[in-house]
Amino acid sequence: MGGGKIGKLTQKGFKDPKWIWVPSIAPSGMAFYNGNMFPELNDHLLIGSLKFKQIHAIKILNGHPVLERKLLNKSYGRVRDLEVMNDGSILFITDEDKSGRYKGGLYKIFKK
Numbered sequence: 001m002g003g004g005k006i007g008k009l010t011q012k013g014f015k016d017p018k019w020i021w022v023p024s025i026a027p028s029g030m031a032f033y034n035g036n037m038f039p040e041l042n043d044h045l046l047i048g049s050l051k052f053k054q055i056h057a058i059k060i061l062n063g064h065p066v067l068e069r070k071l072l073n074k075s076y077g078r079v080r081d082l083e084v085m086n087d088g089s090i091l092f093i094t095d096e097d098k099s100g101r102y103k104g105g106l107y108k109i110f111k112k
Contacts, residue, residue: 019058019065026050029081033057035088037111046071048079048092053102055079055092071109077102 021027028048033041044057045065053075059067077094084090089110096104 019068023051025052025054025056027056028079029083029092031082031084031090032060033084033090035084037088038090038109046082046084046090048082050078050080053078053094055082055090075102076107077104 025047026049028050030045030047033044033046035042041057043060045060047056047058048054049056052070053072055071057069057071058065059069076092077097080093080095082090082092087110089108091106091108093106094102094104096102
């Protein structure tokens, strides 16, 4: 399924992407992290993944993506959107899957 090129050109009036996923992660919500709670995530773009039920953290250096890591040790379901709060915590929302295995919810990532 998928992953192939569409058309003959890599660009026509658009610039090529700086970061790609093959296969696609089915990106959803996105937020830039600059907070005090998780200083190791500063200057990271946080992107939800519908397909892999993860949050991907992309390190941005000098305006370019350079490194990717995944957050969450277990699956909470398909990550629909996320937001960085003023205190540096991260909120994310998931949806319920058809099997009923994952229930949609609002979750918060924080340090005590």
